[in-house]
Amino acid sequence: DAKTTQPTSMDCAEGRAANLPCNHSTISGNEYVYWYRQIHSQGPQYIIHGLKNNETNEMASLIITEDRKSSTLILPHATLRDTAVYYCIVRVRSYSGAGSYQLTFGKGTKLSVIP
């Protein structure tokens, strides 16, 4: 799977949009971008994923650049409960009979939402 690069930490004021960047310059056409978050020591929580088009769900929006080398996760109105470590993960999207389907977690971005 392609490697991702994320800032170590970010702060965001409560009620403002949180924009979390991720660089995945070696992503291939067969790979999705996934975002998970982990609040304290809880299980990773799925947020959103995308291939090349921008995606939105009830939790967040995902903006993927046209060349797919980077993406941004947007939490439109951050709350204190959004304080967590956010992981950007690239993984293969179709079964090829080879390769890995595991999720490879990096260190992620620790987002602190400040009152």
Add this chain to the structure above:
Amino acid sequence: EPEVTQTPSHQVTQMGQEVILRCVPISNHLYFYWYRQILGQKVEFLVSFYNNEISEKSEIFDDQFSVERPDGSNFTLKIRSTKLEDSAMYFCAISSGHTDTQYFGPGTRLTVL
């Protein structure tokens, strides 16, 4: 989002003892995974399981570890003879397909004394 429960939430054991961690998916998902996270470190993949077989495992998943679905619902991770370094959070995950979204359980905190 599919619900996944794990039991126990916290397990304390003596070094050398066997432990069994359980995962109960509230759905008919077919693919199962175990990950672990040592305190302060990354979440690490251990093993994936499909159709009653291991489909992939990491270097961490050595002969001390085993997985099974004994009754078609519970998915278990057994550590045969625990070591101090096995102390970690263990997370179960499920998915509908090999490349589909994985959903995680709340985890079991294993403490080996």
